[in-house]
Every structure is written in structure tokens, then in C-alpha cells.
Amino acid sequence: MTTVEVRHHAMRIGGRDVDTSERHPILDPNDGSVAATVSIGGIEHVDAAVAAAKETFESGVWSAIPPQERALVMRRIAAAARAVADELIELELSANGATIRQATGFHIGYALAHFEYFADLAESYEWQRAAPISTFPALSQSVVHREPIGVVGAIAPFNFPLLLALWKVGPALAAGNSVVVKPDERTPLSMLEFARIAERAGLPPGVLNVVTGTGQVAGAHLAGHPDIGKIAFTGSTQVGREIMRLASGTVKQVTLELGGKGPTIVLDDADLDMAVDGVLFGCFVYSGQVCVSGTRALVPARLHDQFVERLVARAKTIVLGDTRDFDTDMGPVIGANQQARILEYVRDAESSGATIELGGHQPEGERFERGFWVSPTILSGVRDDMPIAREEVFGPVLVVIAYDDDDEAVAIANDSEYGLAASIWSTDNARALAIAARIQSGNVWINDAHQINCQVPFGGYKQSGLGRELGPNALDGYTEVKTVQLDLSAGRTAKPFGILLGHAD
Template sequence: MLTVKNPATGEIAYEVPYGNQEHVNQAIQAATDAFSKWSKTTALERSNFLAAVAGKMKDNKEFLASVITKEMGKTISDARGEVQMAADYFQWFSEQAKRVYGETVPANDVSKRTMVIKKPVGVVGAITPWNFPVAMVARKVAPALAAGCTVVLKPASQSPQSAIELCKLFDEVGIPAGVLNVVTAKSSMVSDVMMNSQAIRKITFTGSTEVGKQLLEGAAKTVKHVSMELGGHAPFIVFDDADIDDAIDGVLKSKYRCSGQMCTATNRIHVQSSIAELFSQKLADRVSSLHVGNGINEESEVGPLVDQQAIAKVEAQVADAVQKGASILTGGKRLSENEFAKGNFFAPTVLKNVNQDMNIYTEETFGPVAPIITFENEEELLLQVNHAEYGLASYMYTNDMSRIIRMTDALEYGMVGVNDPLPFTVQAPFGGTKESGVGKEGGHQGIDEYLEEKMISIRFKNTVPTN
């Protein structure tokens, strides 16, 4: 059995079956057997199934949210939002299932008709992370099923129960057996089996860039389709013409939500020097008043980190920054007294005087630490913000329209939020550039990741038969 502990209390939250290689092979076989029928269902049938799942999720929002919070720690309000987002993905792709269009291509011969149709790629291996244990499943499973694929799902070992509870809803709406299969087992073993399987025709993964690269290498052995949503190091830019209070509200939403454990979370705050002192103090004041606690409590605004390893990483980054000249404006330490004694809590933190020599400047944090960097002008800023490796999300606060156009063109990121800390929506594509990913999730583009095109040329007699 796999034991899942509540990161806020250290108590056992769930125990789930822990499979072996044979279980993974059985799941792949079940998905393969189901594909022959599921891929031939009509788009309307698949659409109705997915819409029914969306409805069930909304009906069970409170329960699903509580499961998320108990096993990975985010606040209950954040968890409710995640469940709603996941339901929205199922609803969106229930509609996109009916919009998989082909095309007719003009032929060079009057006796030919050339067509292009789209077909499901086949059985999909989906590997999802712990930080959004329902939404990331939805963002992969919904378009895959809408396209006519079947899925073998490997949820993260830190938060498997959320995926299990979601899959129970699939049974309730009558989706055929084998269409979605969940395996809880050692990650390296599951990925090895998937990579070596000829039956798995696509791998979709959300997680670290390091693991993503390993999966890309493995997928090459059988030339699988791949889509990867990998690490990020999002800059949050504040120009001197911005509404400072609005920008600070944006930082709180993009940095401290989910305790900073998001690939799209702000990693660096770049503030124009003329307002840096005012901004820094105001931000520190707001951050110091955030309520830290067990995510299940309604008043909690920042929950625990997922495990002790996550705490150690944040501690190391803060210590490195301070050693190299950064100042702690608030926070900067593990919380371990009283109600925090058995949990994985780190105080929401703001650092100033951060420079490029510090690890936090280039390494993804995945914790509630906001480092502030100053800049003088756009030219200097662009040298600071365009990361050599990462290119997922970025944020910018300014009221200068010309600057908005210049900067959104120049920022080397797949997504840019302008005066918007939460720009992500199911109807728009989600994905990064450079080493932050391959492919898109969401939007009308999301279903294309699970389809392949087939060209058909028909030659016919170009004369009208006579009696």
C-alpha cells in the first residue's frame, strides 16, 4: 500500500494500492482493448460523456476539494477553484469533441479528390503532478477522450487519491471500462514500461524539466507523440507607472497561491528602481499579514509545502541568497511551533537586494519566497528577465500601451499576463517555450495534441456513365 500523509498535520490521509509492472501492463492492455470501440464512438457520444463528468464534478466539488487539501495541502478555497477549473476543462472539451474537422484539398487531376481527416493517435500514457492533482488530470484526460483516445493515467505518489476519486465519477456516468485506467506505482517503473510499450502511442507529462528530458529520450525509442508542460521561472515585472497596490494584489495571487508550488508561480519580481523601496515595503507588510495554517481551515491563505524535501529546498535557496547579500523583509524561516509542529510550513517570505549570483535568481523555487530585483529601464530589464532555459509564464504591470506592445513581443515566454496575475483559461492554449515544454494544453489547440492527420486521395472515373 502507498501511504499518503497530510502535509499540514503529518497524519495519514489515505492509503492506496501500490501496483507493480504487471498491473501497468494490464492497464495498457485494457486501454488497448477499449480503444477499438471508443475510437469509433461518435463525437456526440463522447461529448455527452464528458459533459456528464463535468456535471458530476460540480455536484461533488466540496468533497473533491477536501481530498485535494488533505493530500497536498493547498487551501480549501484554492482547491475549490481547482475542481471548478477541472470541470470546465471537461465541459470545454466536450464541445471540442464535436469540432474535429477535416478538409478537402484541391487536386491537380480532375479525376481525383484529396481529403485530410483527423484520427485519434491511440492509447495515451498520462503522467500528472501532485500540485494540481485534479486539474492536471482533466487537462490531459478530457482532450484525449474527446479525440477518441484511451488513457493510462499515472498520478503523482504524493496525491493519488484525487485522481482515484475523479475516476470513480467516470464509472458513475457509464464511461466504458478500459477507457481510463489509473495506476499507482513507482514512477520510474511506470514510465519505463510506457516508453517501451508499442501500444502507448503518446506520452503527456506535467512536471520538472529534468524528468521531461528523460521522457523525451525514452519516447524516441518508439517515436511516440509527446506533449510536455515542464518547469518555469516566471518574472513579475512592475514598471513605475503601474498601480502599485494592484500589482501587489497580483503578486499575492501569483506567488503565494498554492504556497508558491505552481509552475506558473512568480519566481522573480522585477521592480523599476524609482518605486522599488515603496513597493518592497508595501509587499512585505501585506505578506507578513497572510494567514498561514492547515489548508482545510477557511481562514488559511497559505498552506503547507508538500513534504520535507520541499521545505529543505526553500531553506537552502533563502540561505544562499542571504549569504550572497540579500535581505529578508519578512519570513525567511520554517514554521515549527504549536500548530505547525508536525506539518511542512514555511513562512511567506520577501527578499530584497537579490542579484544574479544567487540560486533563487535562476532555479525554480516552488515555495512561498518572493525575491525582488530592481531595474532602471526596458533594455536592462530584458537582459534580466529572459531566462536561458525557461519560458513558461510571465507577468507585467504597466499602463503604457506602447510599452505593453513592445514588452509582450520581447518577452520569451509562452504566456504573458498584463495587469493580470491569473491569465489562464480553458479556452486559451497553455504552454511554454524553450525548455518549459512541448505542445499546448487547453484551447482549440489542446485536442489537436491527441489527433493525427490522414491524407486520402480518391481517383474516380471522370465520365458520366451512359445507359
């Protein structure tokens, strides 16, 4: 019997590989096998990484060079990563269960393109802005400067390990900061490799550090570390609240991209064939493990039965299988605990009166006895007060909710603690735009889903987050604002001081 060697990955701190005696197995969700092992970092490793980042920042080797030079290095990094994209794709899908199509296009393709966008911002960003000359209370000229914060902490989730890490690393580096990344302990492989690629391409050692470890230990310590000036986090709303609490101890800047329960509103004038495909795409991409997944389909009551029938028929054509097969449409979920959690939501909904129209179980067949699989699941008869309609399931589960008119559709869509993304399907652009204006969500797509454009801001309303990532102002959250004022009064006493000294004239 052939033994497959399992590669071990150390942390990257201060330009060196740092290992520990404690190792964590990375499981391939496709079949449950051990794909790799990684070091488990603790508090001392976070401290070492922050210290390395702080020393590098203060040295000026990255923070003090012109933004144009940072842009050049970042472009070299992107080119070097693109040259080994196949390796990054394999690292990604072996840890998080993405299909090879998804890993190629979304997980790695988007990540490198977006990193290049941040490099472009380093050149175009308004680092200094002169204010109008002031004549009161004294003749003066003010200049507003944007400067790097210092050391930035980035905590990335399991679902898009490299992409969502680079949404933080990219603007942080472009602004001149040093960074400490804490990936999800289940999916750190692509970020670890990216850090090594970055150093080989010219990023000074210590500017980008990666500490692998648990969220409860390494993540929590990073969020509260006194030498971290900014923490950026993507993950659940529950953990996001804890990140805010930990960050408040040193009043550091915080960006949070949190959960969602995306509504997909199908209007009665929609092209039903297009809407069916759009609803399924919006929900089942990456097995529903996307914060912007459209997991609530709001359908006109008079079209409900017909639409559900179409959804089920089309969803039956979704191909489950080996994640490395280009014919596979949908892969597994991240792990056994998540698989059990998803199926428990479905059982609870069924016991509360919902009807399982499709799925609701582990797929049948020997192929699916290994790994962490959940069939595409569609539920009808779902009430808006059911947990499955209100809580983020994070799996391939679509609930269909009937509504009577546009006002009710908007009310149901907004009746959520979340407000990250929504979709509207209609052949009447004016009507769809009018409804979009009423939706409490940071992102609203009309006749589309999952369209993440790096040139526009991304983020959520309500408990879906705080701040925005991407867009032309992406560097704002990774800079401090300093106003420098130069007195132009040529030595004349300024009026406020004259008043203070009793000789205002």
C-alpha cells in the same frame, strides 16, 4: 482515544479495482498525518492497464462512436463529478495541502469546467476537411481526417492532481482514445475517484485506467511502453528530458509542460497598490508550488526600496493556518523534503549576499510544528546569477531584482532557461503590450497573474515545455492526421504513370 480509520484506495484497471500488498501512505501536508493509503503499482500493472486500454480502443466501444455521443458521456461525467465536488475537494486538499478556497476554485472548479470544454470540442472539432480539387498530376479529391491515436499515457504532477490530469484525459477522451493515467504517488486520490465516477456515468470500462506507483518505475515504464502512442507529462524539466528520452524509443508523440521561473515586471508607471497585490498573488498562490508562479519581481531601481517595503507590509497580512478554514490564505508545501529544499535555497542566497526581508523559516507556533510549512519569504539584494534567481524553487519565495530601464528588464526576464509565464504591471497598455511582444514566454499577463483560460493555448518556450495544452486546437495533440485521396480521372492514365511507362501524351 478515538482511532480514525484510514481509507485505502486501489488502482483502477480495466474497470476493476486492482490492489497490491505494497501500500503507500498519503500524508496530509497540513499536519503530517496519514490521510489515506494507496496501492503501489509496478511494471506489471502498467502492462495490464495498457493492455486493457488497447483492447477497449480496438473494440470501438469508445473510439468508434460519434464524437457527439462522446461529448454527451463526458458531460454526464462532469455533472456526476460536480454532484460530489465536496468529496473531490477533500481528497485534493488532504493530499496536496491546498487551502479549501484554492481546492474549490482552482483545483476542482477549473478541472470540471475544463473537462466540459473538451466535451464541447468533441462536437465542434474539424474531424474531416476537404482539400481543393486537384487537377495535377491527376484530377483528384483529397480529404484530411483526424483520427484517435490509440492508447494515450498521461503523467500528472502533485500540485494540481485532477486539473492537470484532465488537461490530458479530456482531449484524449474527446478524440476517442483510451487512456492510462499515472498520478504523482503523493496525490492520486482525486484522479482515482474521478475514474470511478466516469465509469458510473457511462464511460466504458478500460477506456480510463489509473495506475498508482512511483515515477521511477510506473512512470518510466509508461513513457517507454511500445503500445502507448502518445505521452503527455506535466512536471519538472529534469524529468521531462527523461520522458523525451524514453518516448524516443518508439517515436511516440510527446507533450511536455515543464518548469518555470516567471518574471513579474513592475514598470515605473504601475499602480503600486495594485502591483504589490499582484506580485504577491502571482508568487504565493498555493505556496508558490505552481509552474507559472511569478517568483522573480523585477522592479525599477528608483522604486526598489519603497516597493520592497510595501511588499513586506502587505505580505505580513497573509494568513497561514488550517487548510480547511476558509479564512486561511496560504497552506503548507507538499512534504518534508520540499520544505528542506526551499529553506536551503534561502540560506544559500543569504550566504551569497541576499537580504531576507521577510520569512525564510518555518512559521513559529505550535500549530506549525506539524506538517510542512514555510513562511512567505521575500528576498532583496538578489543578483541574476544566484541559483535562487535562476532555478525553480517551487515554494513561497519571492526574489526582488532591481533594473534601470525597460531594455534591462526585458533582458533579465529573458535571461532564463525557462519561458512559461510572465506578468507586466503598468497603467500604459501600449507600453505593456510592446514589452510583452519582447518577452520569451508562452503566456504573458498584463495587470494580472494565474489567468488560465481554457479557450486559449497554454505552454512554454525553451525548456518550459513542448507543445500546447488547452485552446481550440487542444485535440490536435491527441489525433493522427490521415489524408485520403480519391482519383477522379475516370480511368484515364495519370501523367506520372504515363511518364514512367514511356507513353506520356
